[in-house]
Amino acid sequence: MSTTKDKTPTALTKKDFTSDQAVRWCPGCGDYAILAQMQKVLPELGIPKENVVFVSGIGCSSRFPYYMDTYGLHTIHGRATTIASGLKVANPDLSIWVITGDGDGLSIGGNHLLHVLRRNVNLNIILFNNRIYGLTKGQYSPTSLPGHKTKSSPMGSIEQSLNPVGVAIAAHATFVARTLDRHVKHMGEILKKAAAHQGTSFVEVLQNCPIFNDGAWEPVADTKMRGDNMLGLEHGQPMVFGKTVKKGVRLNGLKPEVVELNDTVTEDQMLVHDKEDEMQSILVSRMQYPDYPIPLGVIRQVERPCYEDQLIGQVKLAQETKGKGDLKQLYHAADTWEVK
Known part of the structure; x- marks a missing residue:
C-alpha cells in the first residue's frame, strides 16, 4: 500500500514496482517472465514500497534491482545473501528478496547460501x-550436466x-x-507462498538461456511434453501425473519408482506429498529427469524461529541484565599502547 497526501491508503499496481530503466536481457530470456511475475505479485502482498529491498550478486539475473522501482543493492559475486542477512538484522521490518543465479549462488556464493539457510534469516532467495x-558468455556452471560441452568444457x-533444492534441504x-x-x-503462486513464509524461503526457478543453453528445461517447458514430465506437488495429495x-x-x-496406474496399481498406493516430512523431501529433491518427472511446487516447509528475532532477543536480554554498555569503556577495558 502507498499513502496519498491526505494519508488515505491507495492500492499499488504493477506499474508502481516497474522502474524507468530499459530492461537489457537477451530476447527470449526467461528472466523477463520472472521479472513480470515479481512486479505482478508484489502489489498483492500489501507491503509498502519503502520496505521492499532487492539484493543481487553478479550475473544476468543480478540486474534485477535496476528494473524494480524499490530499494535495491547490486552487490558482489556470491555475497548477496551475506549483505541481505546483515540488512535484515539491522532492520527486521524490511521485505528482502535476494536474486541470484546458479553460478553466483552455488559457486563462489555456495558457502554463504548454506549459512543463511541454516540460520533461517527471514528473507527470500530466488x-x-x-x-x-x-553473463560471461557460456561457461559451464555448478548445475551444468555431466558431459555438457561449453567454452570452458x-x-x-x-x-x-x-x-539446488537438494543443497537447500x-x-x-x-x-x-x-x-x-x-x-x-x-510461479506467481510460489512467490506468494515464499513471501508469506516466516524464515528463509528458497525458490529455484528453472530458467531458459536461449543464447548459451537453449532448451535446458524443454521436457517441462514445452506444454506438449510437460504433462508427462512434471510432477506437481500439493501438500496432502498423492503424487500422480x-x-x-x-x-x-x-x-x-x-526408493521411489514411477508406475502406470491401472486396476491393480491405484492412486491410493502412491506417495502422498508431505512438505513437513524431512526424509520425504530429501527423496523428492533427488528425483531428476529422465528417470523421474521433475517435481514443481513446495517441496519442504516447516516452522522454526527466525535468526534475527533470536539475535535481537539476546541483545535485549543482555541490556536488561548488564545494562546498555559504554563503548568508550569497552575500548579502554584491555591493555592499550601509545605510539609516538
Whole structure:
C-alpha cells in the first residue's frame, strides 16, 4: 500500500514496482517472465514500497534491482545473501528478496547460501537456474550436466552437477520450492507462498538461456511434453501425473519408482506429498529427469524461529541484565599502547 497526501491508503499496481530503466536481457530470456511475475505479485502482498529491498550478486539475473522501482543493492559475486542477512538484522521490518543465479549462488556464493539457510534469516532467495554462465558468455556452471560441452568444457564437463533444492534441504532450509519461467501462474503462486513464509524461503526457478543453453528445461517447458514430465506437488495429495493422470510415484523399499496406474496399481498406493516430512523431501529433491518427472511446487516447509528475532532477543536480554554498555569503556577495558 502507498499513502496519498491526505494519508488515505491507495492500492499499488504493477506499474508502481516497474522502474524507468530499459530492461537489457537477451530476447527470449526467461528472466523477463520472472521479472513480470515479481512486479505482478508484489502489489498483492500489501507491503509498502519503502520496505521492499532487492539484493543481487553478479550475473544476468543480478540486474534485477535496476528494473524494480524499490530499494535495491547490486552487490558482489556470491555475497548477496551475506549483505541481505546483515540488512535484515539491522532492520527486521524490511521485505528482502535476494536474486541470484546458479553460478553466483552455488559457486563462489555456495558457502554463504548454506549459512543463511541454516540460520533461517527471514528473507527470500530466488535462484535462477539455466545451467550455464550466461553473463560471461557460456561457461559451464555448478548445475551444468555431466558431459555438457561449453567454452570452458569443450570435451564435456567431467563434474557432477549440483541440485539446488537438494543443497537447500541438506542445509535444513525451512522453505524450499521449485517453479518454471514459462509456467507463469505457478510461479506467481510460489512467490506468494515464499513471501508469506516466516524464515528463509528458497525458490529455484528453472530458467531458459536461449543464447548459451537453449532448451535446458524443454521436457517441462514445452506444454506438449510437460504433462508427462512434471510432477506437481500439493501438500496432502498423492503424487500422480501425466497428460491423462495415469502415472504415479510410489515407494519400492526405500526408493521411489514411477508406475502406470491401472486396476491393480491405484492412486491410493502412491506417495502422498508431505512438505513437513524431512526424509520425504530429501527423496523428492533427488528425483531428476529422465528417470523421474521433475517435481514443481513446495517441496519442504516447516516452522522454526527466525535468526534475527533470536539475535535481537539476546541483545535485549543482555541490556536488561548488564545494562546498555559504554563503548568508550569497552575500548579502554584491555591493555592499550601509545605510539609516538
